[in-house]
Amino acid sequence: MKQPVRVAVTGAAGQIGYALLFRIAAGEMLGKDQPVILQLLELPMEKAQAALRGVMMELEDCAFPLLAGMVGTDDPEVAFKDADVALLVGARPRGPGMERKDLLLENAKIFTVQGAALNKVASRDVKVLVVGNPANTNAYIAMKSAPDLKPANFTAMLRLDHNRALSQLAVKAGVAVGDIENLVVWGNHSSTMYPDYRFATVGGASLKDRIDDADWNANSFIPTVAKRGAAIIEARGLSSAASAANAAIGHVRDWVLGTNGKWVTMGVPSDGSYGIPEGIIYGVPVTTANGTYTRVQGLPIDEFSRARMDKTLAELEEERAGVAHLL
Numbered sequence: 001m002k003q004p005v006r007v008a009v010t011g012a013a014g015q016i017g018y019a020l021l022f023r024i025a026a027g028e029m030l031g032k033d034q035p036v037i038l039q040l041l042e043l044p045m046e047k048a049q050a051a052l053r054g055v056m057m058e059l060e061d062c063a064f065p066l067l068a069g070m071v072g073t074d075d076p077e078v079a080f081k082d083a084d085v086a087l088l089v090g091a092r093p094r095g096p097g098m099e100r101k102d103l104l105l106e107n108a109k110i111f112t113v114q115g116a117a118l119n120k121v122a123s124r125d126v127k128v129l130v131v132g133n134p135a136n137t138n139a140y141i142a143m144k145s146a147p148d149l150k151p152a153n154f155t156a157m158l159r160l161d162h163n164r165a166l167s168q169l170a171v172k173a174g175v176a177v178g179d180i181e182n183l184v185v186w187g188n189h190s191s192t193m194y195p196d197y198r199f200a201t202v203g204g205a206s207l208k209d210r211i212d213d214a215d216w217n218a219n220s221f222i223p224t225v226a227k228r229g230a231a232i233i234e235a236r237g238l239s240s241a242a243s244a245a246n247a248a249i250g251h252v253r254d255w256v257l258g259t260n261g262k263w264v265t266m267g268v269p270s271d272g273s274y275g276i277p278e279g280i281i282y283g284v285p286v287t288t289a290n291g292t293y294t295r296v297q298g299l300p301i302d303e304f305s306r307a308r309m310d311k312t313l314a315e316l317e318e319e320r321a322g323v324a325h326l327l
């Protein structure tokens with residue numbers, strides 16, 4: 001039997017938490033042979049703590065063989081103690097008519113506190129995924145608040161955007177979603193993101209050549225993916241939860257277990273490539289192996305792409321300036 005992995009989840013009693021924890025405990029994130037200890041954080045309010053107790057009772061009632069232990073707490077230093085993986089989900093979601101960056105100041109302070117707590121008590125190799133919005137800038141805040149941890153271990157979730165783009169492409173081209181490779185969503189998890197299918201292939205052949213529709217790309221594909229979160233809020237009255245949880249599981253699973261050369265999109269601190277200033281948390285294509293990710297480098301960036309990549313960068317720089325006083 002393997003040693004249990006400690007997985008911290010914040011906002012554990014929220015809607016994403018409810019769609020996420022049971023799948024982690026079932027082994028869908030770290031493997032069907034990997035025991036886990038769930039370390040669950042919720043707000044220090046009776047309603048949130050009661051809801052968390054209820055979720056933990058349900059986890060118990062599933063009798064998951066891989067669930068080796070559980071901690072429920074309102075103290076980030078308890079939740080993050082020795083954590084190997086930290087999923088930072090807890091934050092306010094947006095409602096109809098809002099942009100994700102409208103949450104910035106309200107949610108930012110959560111990530112200074114949690115970054116500092118991770119810095120103090122988490123495993124020195126903790127893999128952090130920020131889901132709470134605005135995810136890229138919150139990941140930046142957490143990274144800057146944890147100076148003793150490796151910046152590369154702070155990531156933001158663009159996997160939901162990547163998955164959304166895959167599904168749109170599959171429908172348009174009449175191909176199986178699982179057969180599409182080499183897709184990327186550049187930049188911010190916001191309406192400025194740039195889903196880029198120029199390199200995508202199916203069975204080794206170019207998907208862009210197969211679709212061959214610049215008008216669809218600019219006026220349907222890109223805006224549909226970029227505005228999908230808002231469309232879900234409009235339809236459900238609540239933001240995406242099951243698909244967000246699914247994306248978080250995919251992000252961490254691939255980071256830990258590897259992609260076998262397949263590209264996935266992760267929001268990671270820039271190394272300066274593609275003209276993105278170092279440190280900005282930006283969606284890029286990566287492959288993963290042995291618990292580390294490697295950027296796909298050297299892709300050609302045409303004028304159309306440059307303009308979109310610069311626009312989403314400008315928004316991230318604006319968000320960073322907006323939280324500079326907290327760091």
Ligand SMILES: NC(=O)C1=CN([C@@H]2O[C@H](COP(=O)(O)OP(=O)(O)OC[C@H]3O[C@@H](n4cnc5c(N)ncnc54)[C@H](O)[C@@H]3O)[C@@H](O)[C@H]2O)C=CC1
Binds near residue numbers: 014130131133157240
């Ligand atoms: N990156 C992405 O692709 C996506 C991000 N999101 C974001 O994820 C976040 C969570 O969404 P939902 O689960 O739907 O929201 P929710 O409101 O259902 O749950 C959030 C939970 O976090 C808790 N919480 C708030 N502050 C906390 C703190 N400081 N420490 C611990 N727990 C705290 C709340 O009590 C609540 O139970 C939102 O910011 C949402 O916008 C949602 C979908 C996709």
Ligand SMILES: O=C([O-])CC(=O)C(=O)O
Binds near residue numbers: 093230232240244
């Ligand atoms: O749109 C939102 O606010 C929730 C989210 O991040 C998404 O569904 O992509």
